[in-house]
Amino acid sequence: MTPVSSPAALTTVMYHYVRPVAARAFPRLPALELADFLGQLDHLQAHYTLMTPQAFLQTLEAGDPLPPRACLLTFDDGYADHYRHVFPHLVDRGLAGFFFAPKSSLIDRHLLEVNQIQFTLASHPQPKALADEVDTLLRSDWAIDPAPLRAAHFAPNRFDGPEIAYVKRLLQHALPAHVRSQLAAQLFARHVSNDPLAFAEDLYLTPAQAREMLGAGMGFGGHGDRHLWHGLASPTDLAAEVAGSIAALAAIGVSPQDSCYCYPFGSQTEAVRQSVAAAGFRAAFTVVPELWRPGSDLLQIARLDTNDLPHRPTAQDPWLMRAMYGRALSGAGG
Numbered sequence: 001m002t003p004v005s006s007p008a009a010l011t012t013v014m015y016h017y018v019r020p021v022a023a024r025a026f027p028r029l030p031a032l033e034l035a036d037f038l039g040q041l042d043h044l045q046a047h048y049t050l051m052t053p054q055a056f057l058q059t060l061e062a063g064d065p066l067p068p069r070a071c072l073l074t075f076d077d078g079y080a081d082h083y084r085h086v087f088p089h090l091v092d093r094g095l096a097g098f099f100f101a102p103k104s105s106l107i108d109r110h111l112l113e114v115n116q117i118q119f120t121l122a123s124h125p126q127p128k129a130l131a132d133e134v135d136t137l138l139r140s141d142w143a144i145d146p147a148p149l150r151a152a153h154f155a156p157n158r159f160d161g162p163e164i165a166y167v168k169r170l171l172q173h174a175l176p177a178h179v180r181s182q183l184a185a186q187l188f189a190r191h192v193s194n195d196p197l198a199f200a201e202d203l204y205l206t207p208a209q210a211r212e213m214l215g216a217g218m219g220f221g222g223h224g225d226r227h228l229w230h231g232l233a234s235p236t237d238l239a240a241e242v243a244g245s246i247a248a249l250a251a252i253g254v255s256p257q258d259s260c261y262c263y264p265f266g267s268q269t270e271a272v273r274q275s276v277a278a279a280g281f282r283a284a285f286t287v288v289p290e291l292w293r294p295g296s297d298l299l300q301i302a303r304l305d306t307n308d309l310p311h312r313p314t315a316q317d318p319w320l321m322r323a324m325y326g327r328a329l330s331g332a333g334g
């Protein structure tokens with residue numbers, strides 16, 4: 001029925017923290033204001049066809065074409081925010097999304113390093129002072145000269161200035177694993193809380209909440225065990241990340257075959273994709289800010305960040321034009 005040249009594209013939106021101003025104990029946390037989330041849903045509902053996870057998986061299974069201007073909602077990291085502030089509104093609107101929760105947080109109730117780093121950054125008013133503090137600790141506690149690290153990693157990225165991006169790179173992957181984890185914990189205790197377990201308990205949604213969300217039609221998918229950069233992980237660590245994803249899903253009654261994967265930080269390689277596919281996952285999401293077109297690799301589904309799209313209903317949405325008219329307007333590589 002649908003011509004082969006159909007311009008159908010999938011717009012996938014990625015969310016992390018979504019919370020109302022009143023719930024913001026950390027004003028500098030890069031959270032999406034709840035009103036802006038709802039405004040974005042108004043926009044998406046007006047202009048796109050929002051697909052439920054079930055409908056998306058059934059479409060893949062059947063090899064059917066995507067609906068026009070197909071759109072998926074995805075929520076990363078398994079935050080209690082998603083249960084408190086997102087889930088009720090999705091249910092009210094008859095919508096559903098994919099939720100990607102690592103095993104360490106969802107099941108083991110450990111505070112992920114990525115979150116230790118985020119809340120340290122959100123609690124520390126001076127990015128420059130924090131970058132300097134990290135350098136000082138590297139010299140004093142680890143006998144590590146930060147100069148080569150500064151040379152390699154002190155540069156802005158799509159979201160952050162050079163100081164913040166530098167601290168994140170060091171603590172996420174550039175330093176040796178044991179230094180990273182101890183340094184992240186040390187900074188978190190200094191600047192945020194000395195009770196990381198209580199902090200984690202409040203930050204992450206629980207398995208019972210996840211089951212309730214599943215029962216209401218939400219989808220859950222794999223997002224690693226300790227939320228490591230998969231593309232930089234050793235084969236042993238990569239295997240543990242994928243196995244942890246399967247264990248977390250099993251604990252809430254989901255099989256990889258009925259699910260998708262989401263690479264933490266979007267980090268993936270051919271070896272990572274092979275591991276994820278061998279584990280039975282049908283599709284996987286990256287953080288490449290693009291649309292995904294049928295026929296492209298299902299293990300590399302691009303996603304837009306919420307801030308790439310409008311937070312109010314408007315026709316001024318360049319991605320919508322691309323979803324409708326396709327390649328002609330394409331600039332970035334896909």
Ligand SMILES: [Zn+2]
Binds near residue numbers: 264
């Ligand atoms: Zn994540």
